[in-house]
Amino acid sequence: MSNHDSVELELGLAGSKGTDIKLPDNIDSYLSRGIEQGKMERRNVKTRMRRKVLSSAAACLILLTCIFTIRNSPVFASIIRDIPGMEGLVNLIQKSSDKGIQLALQNDFIQPLGVSDEHENVKLTVEGIVVDEARLVLFYAIESLNPNKEYNLNSPDLTDAGGEKLKVGIRWGNSGGRDESEPRGVHRGTIDVLLIDGEMLPDEIVFKAKLEPLDENGFNAPVDLDATEPPQIVENPSIIEGYRIAIPIDHAKFAGMKEEYVLNQTITVEDQHISFVKATVHPTRIAIEVQSDDGNSKQVFSAGDIQLVDEKGEVWRSIGSSGMIHDKAVLFFESSYFHKPKKLYVEGSWFRALDKDKMDVVIDTERKLLIQAPVAALKLKSISPFGKSYTKLTLAIEVDPEIDDIMGYSVLDNKFKDASGKEYNMADIGGGVLSGSSGRGKMNTQESYQYLDYKDYKQPLTFRVINYPNYIRELYKIRIK
Amino acid sequence: MTTEQLVLAAKQGDDKAFFQLVSTEKERLYRIAFSYLRNETEALEALQEMTCRAYAKLSKLKEPRYFNTWLIRILIHYCIDEQKRKSKVLSITHLTEPLKAPHADLDERLGLEEAIEKLDPRYQHIIILKYYQDMTLTDIARLLEKPEGTVKTWLNKALTQLRSQIDPKGGAVFVKS
Numbered sequence: 001m002s003n004h005d006s007v008e009l010e011l012g013l014a015g016s017k018g019t020d021i022k023l024p025d026n027i028d029s030y031l032s033r034g035i036e037q038g039k040m041e042r043r044n045v046k047t048r049m050r051r052k053v054l055s056s057a058a059a060c061l062i063l064l065t066c067i068f069t070i071r072n073s074p075v076f077a078s079i080i081r082d083i084p085g086m087e088g089l090v091n092l093i094q095k096s097s098d099k100g101i102q103l104a105l106q107n108d109f110i111q112p113l114g115v116s117d118e119h120e121n122v123k124l125t126v127e128g129i130v131v132d133e134a135r136l137v138l139f140y141a142i143e144s145l146n147p148n149k150e151y152n153l154n155s156p157d158l159t160d161a162g163g164e165k166l167k168v169g170i171r172w173g174n175s176g177g178r179d180e181s182e183p184r185g186v187h188r189g190t191i192d193v194l195l196i197d198g199e200m201l202p203d204e205i206v207f208k209a210k211l212e213p214l215d216e217n218g219f220n221a222p223v224d225l226d227a228t229e230p231p232q233i234v235e236n237p238s239i240i241e242g243y244r245i246a247i248p249i250d251h252a253k254f255a256g257m258k259e260e261y262v263l264n265q266t267i268t269v270e271d272q273h274i275s276f277v278k279a280t281v282h283p284t285r286i287a288i289e290v291q292s293d294d295g296n297s298k299q300v301f302s303a304g305d306i307q308l309v310d311e312k313g314e315v316w317r318s319i320g321s322s323g324m325i326h327d328k329a330v331l332f333f334e335s336s337y338f339h340k341p342k343k344l345y346v347e348g349s350w351f352r353a354l355d356k357d358k359m360d361v362v363i364d365t366e367r368k369l370l371i372q373a374p375v376a377a378l379k380l381k382s383i384s385p386f387g388k389s390y391t392k393l394t395l396a397i398e399v400d401p402e403i404d405d406i407m408g409y410s411v412l413d414n415k416f417k418d419a420s421g422k423e424y425n426m427a428d429i430g431g432g433v434l435s436g437s438s439g440r441g442k443m444n445t446q447e448s449y450q451y452l453d454y455k456d457y458k459q460p461l462t463f464r465v466i467n468y469p470n471y472i473r474e475l476y477k478i479r480i481k
Numbered sequence: 482m483t484t485e486q487l488v489l490a491a492k493q494g495d496d497k498a499f500f501q502l503v504s505t506e507k508e509r510l511y512r513i514a515f516s517y518l519r520n521e522t523e524a525l526e527a528l529q530e531m532t533c534r535a536y537a538k539l540s541k542l543k544e545p546r547y548f549n550t551w552l553i554r555i556l557i558h559y560c561i562d563e564q565k566r567k568s569k570v571l572s573i574t575h576l577t578e579p580l581k582a583p584h585a586d587l588d589e590r591l592g593l594e595e596a597i598e599k600l601d602p603r604y605q606h607i608i609i610l611k612y613y614q615d616m617t618l619t620d621i622a623r624l625l626e627k628p629e630g631t632v633k634t635w636l637n638k639a640l641t642q643l644r645s646q647i648d649p650k651g652g653a654v655f656v657k658s
Contacts, residue, residue: 006644007640007643007644008612008640010593011593011608011612011643012612021511021512021515023508023511024511024521024525026525027504027507027511027525027528028504028507030525030526030528030529030532031500031503031504031507031528031529031532032500033529033532034503034528034529034530034531034532034533034535034536035496035499035500035532035533035536037529037530037532037533037536038532038533038534038535038536038537039536041533041534041536041537042536042537120566237562240566241566
C-alpha cells in the first residue's frame with residue numbers, strides 16, 4: 001500500500017474521532033455575545049467613516065486649538081512629571097484641549113494607574129483616569145517594541161467586571177499620522193466617556209481594545225467622496241486583539257461634587273421661544289438642558305456659538321451635545337468647577353432653525369428631479385448608481401463662507417418615505433455610510449451624501465431635514481450662578 | 482422559513498432571524514472550529530468572533546442561499562489567523578522559557594495534528610474539511626472559491642507534505658496493512 005494511503009487512513013481515523021467531540025451546551029450564549037459585538041462593530045464602522053469624511057475640514061480647526069492650548073501650566077506639569085511613568089501623560093495633557101480636564105489635573109483630580117496588557121510585543125497602558133459621576137477621561141499609551149511599527153487603537157469598549165457592556169457614550173479618535181512629539185513606537189491618546197444622567201460606573205470597569213498598525217505612510221486611506229462603489233472593508237490581518245485592562249473606580253474621590261442650578265429661563269429669538277431648564281456642574285463637565293417651545297413656528301435644531309463665561313470674562317467652550325433642541329437637548333461644556341468662578345453665565349447669539357412647514361425635501365430619484373426643497377440654496381447635485389445595489393444622492397447647499405458654519409452634520413434624517421407613505425431607512429452600507437457633508441470644492445458650496453438601497457420606490461421620495469445651516473439670531477446671556 | 486428568507490429578514494434588522502441562522506448550524510460550526518483549534522474555549526471564542534464578523538458584514542453578503550458557506554468561510558479564516566497568532570506567541574515563550582519535555586505524555590495523534598497545523602493554510606483547510614468534516618471536494622471548492630481542479634491538486638500536495646512531515650523515512654508511524 002502506498003504511503004499516501006496510510007496517511008489517508010490515519011486521517012480518516014482521526015476525522016471520525018472528531019465526531020465524538022462533546023458539544024458544550026452554552027454555545028448559544030457565545031452566539032448572542034457575537035451579535036452584540038457585531039452591533040458595536042457596525043456602529044464603529046459608521047462613525048469611523050463619518051469621522052474620516054470630516055477630517056480634512058476638521059484638521060485645520062484641531063490644529064488651531066492645539067496651538068492655543070499647549071503649555072497651559074508649567075508648574076503642575078513639573079509636579080506630575082516627578083511621578084515615575086507619568087512624563088508622557090503630562091505631554092498628553094498639555095495637548096488636551098479641554099480646559100476643564102486640564103484644571104481637574106492641576107487640582108490633583110487624576111487617578112494615576114499605569115496598568116497594562118501586552119500582546120505580541122505591543123503594550124497598551126492606561127496611564128491614568130479623570131473621572132466623576134458624569135464623565136470619564138482615560139489616558140492611554142501604546143508602546144511597540146518595534147519602533148518602526150506603530151499602532152492605533154481600534155474598537156475600544158468598556159464593560160463591567162462581569163463583561164456587561166456599560167451604558168455610556170464613548171468618544172475616541174485616531175489622529176491618522178504619527179505624533180512627532182512622542183518617541184518612535186509610542187502613541188498616546190484619550191478615550192472620552194460621557195455618562196447618561198442617572199447611570200453610575202461600577203467599582204471596577206474593564207477596558208477592552210484591539211490595536212491596529214498604522215500603515216507605512218502613517219495615514220488611513222482617505223475616503224473617496226466621488227466613489228461609485230461601496231468601499232471594500234479589508235480586514236487588516238495584523239490587528240492584535242484581546243487587550244483587556246481592569247480599572248478601579250474610586251467613587252469616594254468624587255462623591256458629592258455635583259452642583260445643580262435650576263434656571264427655568266426662556267429667551268425669544270426671532271419669535272421662537274427657547275428655554276434653559278437647568279445646569280449641572282461636575283468637575284469634568286457642565287451640562288445644560290435646553291428645549292424649544294412646541295408652539296414655535298420654526299424647528300430649532302442646535303445652538304451655534306453657545307459658551308459659558310464667568311465674571312472675569314473667562315470662556316468655557318461647548319464640547320458637544322446630545323439630542324436636538326426641539327426634543328430637549330443636553331449641551332455639554334468644559335467645566336469651571338475647579339476655577340470656582342463667583343458668577344457664571346451661558347451666552348451666545350444664534351441657533352440653527354428652519355420653518356416647520358419647510359422641513360421636507362421631495363426628490364424623484366428616478367427622474368433625478370428635486371421637487372421641493374426647504375430653501376432655494378439647497379440643490380440636487382447628482383443621483384448616481386453606487387455599486388450594484390445602492391443609489392447615491394448628492395445634495396449641494398450654497399452657503400456664505402463669511403457667515404455660515406462648516407457643516408459637520410448630516411442634513412437629512414436617516415428615515416424617508418415613498419409616495420405611498422411607506423417608510424424606509426437609508427442604506428446601511430457594509431463599508432460605512434458616508435452620510436455627512438464636506439466643505440470641499442467651491443468655497444460657497446457644501447455637499448451632503450446619502451445612500452439609498454436600490455429599489456423600485458413609488459416616486460417621489462420625501463426626506464426630512466434634521467439639521468440645516470439656516471439661522472435665527474439674537475444676543476442672549478443667562479446667569480447660571 | 483428558508484435560509485434565504487431568514488437572511489433577508491436578518492438583513493432588514495431582524496436579530497432573531499440572524500440568531501436562528503447561526504444557531505441551526507452551531508454543531509457543525511463548533512466541530513469545524515474545534516478541528517482547527519483543538520480546544521473548547523478557543524472554539525467557542527471562534528464562534529463568537531465569527532458571529533460578530535458575520536453580523537457586522539451581513540449587508541455585504543450578496544447571495545443569501547450561500548449564507549452557510551459564507552459563515553464557514555469567515556470561521557476558517559478566523560481559525561487560521563488565530564493559529565498564526567498563537568504560534569507567534571508560542572515562539573516568544575520559547576525564547577524566554579524553553580518548554581520542559583514538550584508533548585511527552587501525549588498520544589501519537591498529536592503528531593498528525595501538529596503536522597496539519599504546520600501545513601500552508603490552503604492545504605490545512607482541505608485536510609480538515611475533507612477528513613474532519615466529511616465535505617466533498619466540490620463543497621470545499623465552493624467554500625474556498627477555487628476551481629475543483631485546484632482543490633484536487635492542493636489535496637495531493639497536502640497529503641505528500643503530511644507524509645514527509647510525519648514520517649520522513651516512510652517509517653513506522655502508521656499501521657501498514
